[in-house]
Amino acid sequence: MKTKDKNAVLELLASHPKAPKARYKGLVEKLKELDGATPSQKRFYNAAMYSPVNLEGLEYDLKKLCGITDREVKKLVSANKQEVKDLDVIVELPEEIVERLKQVNLEELNYNSELKPLAKNISEALGVEPTSQKKVDLIAFIDGFIPKEPTQEELATAFTEALSAAPEDVKQGLKIRELYPFLNDDDCPDEFHTLTGKMVSAYINWKEGREELKALVEAGVSNEEIYAIANKVVADFKLNLDCHDELTHYQEHKQILGKHPIFAEKMLEEAVNALGTVELTKRQKNLRSYISRDQKAFDKMDDGEAKDKFGEKLQTWKDELNLVDARLEKIS
Known part of the structure; x- marks a missing residue:
């Protein structure tokens, strides 16, 4: 992966938050430019519609493809925050207004006590104004911000x-x-x-x-x-x-x-076998440290999806350590 491509992807991943659909589209366009992306990845993400799951998968695939770690992304995000005043900030509606819009039936709202206050809340949050204060214009104004699922x-x-x-x-x-x-x-x-x-x-x-x-x-x-x-x-x-x-x-x-995940063990074994004695010893020390640290954190976590995901990462460290130990024993 070229350094130029990696940096470009890193900038996109750490860029100031955009609307999810716009972010997805931008990342797809970048994926299509990368030589290392497989044809199926390009076909799938280009044809698939946006969804939170697809966005998460796309970000994961891009990071894996470019060798980008979560730490690198977080570091650049922190750096970008220092320059936030120079960015065109994309203002979003507060969550409570979004939830209200999901449940509202505009035609049934009372003009004075419900419709006008809701329009005012949106205007103040986004800095935009309806065409007029007529009921029909307020309804059209508010309707433009109601989240709509695809038909x-x-x-x-x-x-x-x-x-x-x-x-x-x-x-x-x-x-x-x-x-x-x-x-x-x-x-x-x-x-x-x-x-x-x-x-x-x-x-x-x-x-x-x-x-x-x-x-x-x-x-x-x-x-x-x-x-x-x-x-x-x-x-x-x-x-x-x-x-x-x-x-x-x-x-x-x-x-x-x-x-494909089915080759994870084989690829890990090949990576370990490619290390020399000095590198293996250093890796062994680091892995033991990671496992000790993460095991303590894992034991304190509540049961659930987050713990399961963290446990998978911990098991990966343990599997690699077993391979490193076996390799060192074999060459000693």
Whole structure:
């Protein structure tokens, strides 16, 4: 990864907060410029609609691709705060007004006691004024700030575009061993056999989910129900593309790409094996320190998603330490 590209991505990640959709769009455009991004990443994020989950995944993929740590982002964010006076600050509505707007029925509001005060609150928060104080203009003014979910038609279109970005062999069905003959070789890494199983399952789930999504849209069910299925469909779609990238890369280069989680252990082992004695000893000391520190923090955390995520990180340190210990013992 070129230093210039890394710095550009880092600046975007640490830039002054924008509306989430605008941030997502800007990061997607940057991803498309990066040579290291896989074709499936570019296709998926370019075709997929914004969602908090997609934004989080995009930021994670960009950081991983460019070798950017959370610490680097936080450091630059802190530096940017020193220059905040020079920035064009994007003002957002206070959360209490946003929540009020989500529940309001404008036509039922009392003009004097509810409609005018609400319009005034928005004006004071954002520094903008309605066209006039007429009821029809106040309603139009307030309505422009009410958060709106995409329509069923918009949802259907967005997910159809995302899914249609799949390679032809994914859309038409998979004859995996014909597509990737190396799977029949005796020296084929075992992980690829597991990966192909996941690929088939993801394809089947994607196909079934797509039909279910289509039926839901036609039935006119709520957006919440559509989201529940659509998110799973997109996840299976992306998993299929990730598997496809791994298989294609190995077939062309006889080297593991290593972006899929199934190769995490193998890639970690290779990284440890590449270290010399001095580096291994230093890494061993650091890992023991990290584990001691994080274990104490982990034990104090309440059960929940945050603790589970933190526990995964802690286990990664432990797995690496086991490899480092074994490597040092072997070469001593």
